[in-house]
Amino acid sequence: MKNKIALVTGGSRGLGKDMAIRLANHGHDLIITYNSNKESAEEVVNQIKNIGQKGTALQYDSADFKSLDHFIKQVKETLNSFFETSTFDFMVNNAGVGATIPFEQATENDFDRFMNIHFKSVYFLTQQLLPIINNNGRIINLSSGSTRVGVPGYSIYASMKGAIETFTKYLAKDVGKKGITANVVAPGPIETDFNNAAIRNSPERKVMIASQAALGRVGQANDIGGVVAFLCSEDAKWISGQRIEVSGGMVL
Template sequence: MNTSTKIAVVTGGSRGLGRNTALALSRKGIDVIVTYHSQKEQADAVVSEITAMGNRAAALQLDAGLVSSFEDFAARLTDVLQTQWNRTSFDFLINNAGFGINAPFASTTEEQFDSLMNVHFKGVYFLTQKLLPLLADQGGIVNVSTGLARFSLPGYSAYAAMKGAIEVLTRYMAKELGPRGIRVNAIAPGAIATDFGGGGLKASQEMREYIGSVTALGRAGEADDIGGVVASLCSDEMGWVNAQRIEASGGMFL
């Protein structure tokens, strides 16, 4: 076994940007542990794809919005690291798990707000905290934000506010984890045609054309536009990039 191989944990890695990120990491020679909420078959398919590339992978169930489950997850992660890699740590944490709710500010409910908060901010905060003992020194964290933290579209006030909080948290993580050599950055995708938020952009040609009209590169984004950017932040070439918000939007609303 090559004990020098790096290992990344990608939350929400069974589909969309998480899946694309997992595959991009694998292409860089990084082994991957993906988490999934309910789509086990899709997560297993990602594992199979990575294995076919010649790298190692595993899938673990995780409810990213249920803080009380994080201790059990950390125990299961510890076991997988030991049994499959003969290691007690991993190198990169990609906080990607999430979902979207489109609701006007005036009618967003407390239930909707709390569900977004639990996954997109509280979950990220406490899952990262719980996994810190397993995260290797000189490792890295990538938090997924959104272009909506810079520009505004109706219906995303709660979601974007959580992601704005993630961007602030990213800087604080970088400051406090710096003594361990752990870099922390945020990536902010623009409008991406995936199944996220019901897949409206993926299904609607009219919406894709609108996004293209307000984007400097003239089109909506695809998952393939994002995974490689995340993977690059886990490379030695990006080793001096820290505490940054990197927007990958093709130049939306410039």
Template sequence: MSTTTKTALITGGSRGLGKNMAIAIAKKGINVVITYNSNKEAADAVVAEIISLGQKAVAFQLDTSNTSLFDNFIKEATAYLQTETGSNHFDFLINNAGTALYSPVTDITEEQMDAIYNIHYKGVFFLTQKALPFINDGGGIINISSGLTRLTYPGSSVYASMKTAVESLTRYFAKELGTRKIRVNVIAPGAIETDFGGGRTRDNKDINAHIAGITSLGRVGLPDDIGGVVAFLCTDDAYWINGQRIEVSGGQGI
């Protein structure tokens, strides 16, 4: 294992799965940069927890659906890294930020589709593109998909389609970045108890019970079920995993 402290950049790291990923990664001895959309207080709390673990951490505000913000964000983040670590490069990019959309195909508007496209596909593509010059060779990129690319539930057509696109994109990134030894994988969580989508999986007892009933391990997922897998992919032990879709769902719907 390298003795040089590495750095991970996680979008949407102030709450839910992103928060759990950030803390789990910090526990691996990796410094963390997170982004948040609007809740600075929550982001600062995550930063404080990571610092208490002995790692460097910082939070930047970023709307990952707005590509016009990316150049300035990269400048800010790399300037911070140069000052704090002596290098403007980092090692891992985790494209986690996202929003939910539950709507039947008969009701979806162009505005809704554009919003989901911008945050779940276009934003992922171009933030990765902008970050690539600053990702160290031998580093890694982890995209976040969903179990809904395998399981089909009414109301998730647009969201699941964008996540399917990200899964395909992941393989292409892995192929094209292989010469730099940058590995690229996609994590597909099953249903998780967070505030995502208004907390419906967590708070709706009928939905929660249904998912638990079709999951082999007998319960709905928790954030702790996901963060450790993402953190593992940021270690040398996971170096030979590349171009893979890894579903982390407890055996939901198998």
């Protein structure tokens, strides 16, 4: 029996890297994407291969909506040439960027960029790849704890993630007939290079955030990947249309 294949966008670093490694540890093959850092992506691919799974990386800029058709073509060609198949099993829409943009200073360009990356590209990439996702597959969309708890400067980002959460509920209804589940994973504050490493670079902010979590610390990238791997397992086959916040009990 062939290994199942996962596509993880933004899989070259941070949360996406941990998701890819965890999925490989669960016996799955990987296609990961990167935006600009090919070297980091190749390092992740090497880790996947060292685990004993097949892996490859494709360049994808989710901010450039016009590049979507080319990327979809690349995915199909890669499935055919590298994995000798025409379908895959798990789609993890993780690619994203962060920025603290006060509402009064937000521009139309800011809005359009975040919309393309966090919502529009996710919506249409999922639509276009759905025909080649196997029955009983999984779709996981990444959201954020900022849709539940207001974070200053996150009005654009959180609005797009709120759209993702609504979209995922509708998606779950539409794909359920194929036995495919669709869920949201919503990380809380994570100490990565996200948003210019805002947490990592500010010890005072890190202490403040940790004090708001039931578990008394900020999140790490390896707190998230295991949840994604679980949702891609048979044990999670009856979970669909749900928002799962992974925040250590933030602001309860």
